[in-house]
Each structure stands twice: as C-alpha cells, then as structure tokens.
C-alpha cells in the first residue's frame with residue numbers, strides 16, 4: 001500500500017515527488033491527499049515535518065532539514081523551530097551553531113527593545129533589512145539581496161535589476177534570481193534550476 005501523495009489546493013505536490021516519479025515509471029496510479037488552507041511557509045514546514053517523522057532519515061538528513069528551516073526563518077527561536085518540526089530544541093541549537101560558524105545565518109543576540117520587549121538582535125535586524133528591501137519574502141520564502149545588474153528594457157532604456165539569493169526548498173541549494181525594483185512585480189522563482197520543472201510552472205519576475 002502506498003502512502004498518499006500530498007497536494008495543495010492548486011495541485012502542487014507537498015510531499016511525495018519521489019513516489020510520483022516511481023509510479024509514473026511503473027505506469028500505475030497513486031493515492032492523493034489534498035491539503036487546503038496552508039500558507040506557503042506552512043507548506044514547507046509541513047513537508048519538513050513529514051520528512052523528519054520518517055524513520056529512514058538518518059541524523060545527518062534530519063539536521064539538513066532543520067538547517068533548511070533555519071535558513072528560511074533564522075529569526076525564529078530554537079524552541080519555535082523545534083516545535084514546528086517535532087525535534088528537540090537542543091538539536092536545533094546545535095545545527096544553528098554550525099550554520100552560524102559557517103556564516104550562513106547570523107548569530108543570535110538578545111536585545112531589549114525600547115518598549116521593554118526582550119527579543120533577538122536577529123529579529124530586529126531582520127525587520128530593518130526587510131524595510132530596506134535587503135531581504136524580501138515571497139510566499140514565505142526568503143530572498144537576500146546580493147547586488148544589482150544593468151538591464152535593457154524592451155523600449156531600449158536601461159534600468160537596474162536587483163539580484164537576490166534564496167535557497168531551494170527541495171534541496172537547500174542556493175540559487176539567484178533577478179527582480180525589477182517594482183515591489184508589486186516580485187514573483188521570483190522558488191526552486192533551483194534542477195527542481196523548478198517539478199509541479200506547477202513557476203512564474204519569474206516580470207519586467208515591464
């Protein structure tokens with residue numbers, strides 16, 4: 001008996017890419033489960049939860065999934081990520097230390113805001129970076145601005161594109177996208193080149 005392949009309401013596979021591939025190769029149909037009402041961030045978290053709950057994942061693979069979550073939401077506390085993924089906060093802390101040591105995510109420092117709320121320096125920096133456009137979120141996925149590039153528009157005029165780096169939610173590898181500065185036209189690719197053909201076609205940044 002096959003475990004059902006999980007889809008969102010518009011037909012994106014949330015869990016079971018590998019099963020679908022095998023069934024297609026064998027020419028057989030597969031059971032489906034449709035999940036509704038998840039935000040994009042919840043979809044990725046759900047997929048990670050399912051992956052972590054599987055027994056065949058070794059410690060290294062679990063840590064890779066925790067690392068993906070930390071890269072996506074570095075400003076969330078260890079405890080919050082541990083609860084989201086159903087792992088111990090000690091493990092999350094240990095993965096975080098590795099990522100901080102590799103400079104993949106910033107170090108956590110506690111600060112007290114002017115209104116007396118104790119938060120992390122990361123959380124404060126994150127908000128500042130988002131306000132400045134240095135970090136953009138699209139459908140719960142994080143894009144860090146790493147530079148800019150000249151771009152000639154259809155009418156011949158030159159403009160600048162912002163270059164952003166994100167991490168593929170499927171494999172964790174970094175990839176880059178180019179986006180116009182029109183905030184309303186930010187529809188970046190969500191996965192790396194290798195994985196972007198899977199599921200629904202991904203819309204790219206539109207340039208007027």
Ligand SMILES: [Zn+2]
Pocket residue numbers: 168169170171172173191192193194195
């Ligand atoms: Zn990928």
